[in-house]
Amino acid sequence: MLRILSTLATIALALPLLQAAHAGEVPKPSAAIESPGTQCVAPPAEIRRNHMEMLKHQRDLTLREGIRGTKVSLNGCIACHASKKTGSVIGNNDNFCQGCHAYAAVKLDCWDCHQPKAGYQATGATP
């Protein structure tokens, strides 16, 4: 009985501390949808959990089998989600991809090779 009481007391003492810790948490990512009113390819909950699987599956089909024009596409993501200010999905934590990935501490490799700017057209050439 005494042990239970002391445990309860400890919890009561720790509560304010826990609340303080909560206040210091990293804020949730604030990336706004840049083209509101348009419909994503799947409900947000499914996209949040499964976008990496969807894109991974699609990339193999597109590259290896040559299947194009399907529902899931990385360029499709950028078309709606690139920032209106910078035109990109990366660059700072207000931008769509980087904001969430910085929050989740997940490294983002896509943009080493893929172009993160919507409607980008490479200009000039140095053969």
Added chain:
Amino acid sequence: MTENARRGFLAAGATFAGAIAVAPGLHLIAPALARGAGEPASNANRWGLLIDTNKCSASCDACVKACATENGITEQVADPRQRSQWIRKIDIKEKNGRQHSLPMMCQHCSDPPCVDVCPTGASMKRADGIVLVDRHVCIGCRYCMMACPYKARSFVHEPLTEQNPQVPRGIGCVEACTLCVHRVDKGQLPACVEACTEGAMLFGNLADPNSEISRRIAHEATTQVRADLKLNTGVRYQGI
């Protein structure tokens, strides 16, 4: 011929020409070749090139420039040996003194050595014969660069930011000519073929015996570079 009749004749001619060149810069190979959404590449096609070196001038590098523009190869690299080279012009001299100039790029072999040696399966050949690097699994070991008899592949040493959205390419991966796979899938010609004002490059389907490229290979003297290796290249040359 009255003015009106002449107009009618010209209009009919323009309609005929329209089947080949829809608009400046947009050439259809044949309407059936642009695949529908969700349709995979098929082995009913084997894409290839026939390059006539008699029409290729040593001073011209239009194909090389067009390739760089189309594929976003715009980066300045400090060391020229590290520059990406998807297509290059080479000048050759035969023992009898005859000189040729020709573009050299990935030969899209039927039995590609780069695919044989790749330890991760990143080097791959698509059903329609186009040899590609799957950069998602490329670890940048560069075995394929050593295996390629044509020195067709390059390695990206520096971070890139100016990629064309249709042509992803980046640091740490090997890359080479894709035969403009993103254009071919839309029914367009590769950028180099479209840019060649001399008509020295012919793109077509080697698997179709009635295609122009197949007919020319059947009836004219053409050659594969390093035919002794028996790689059955998709890029053939004429005049060397």
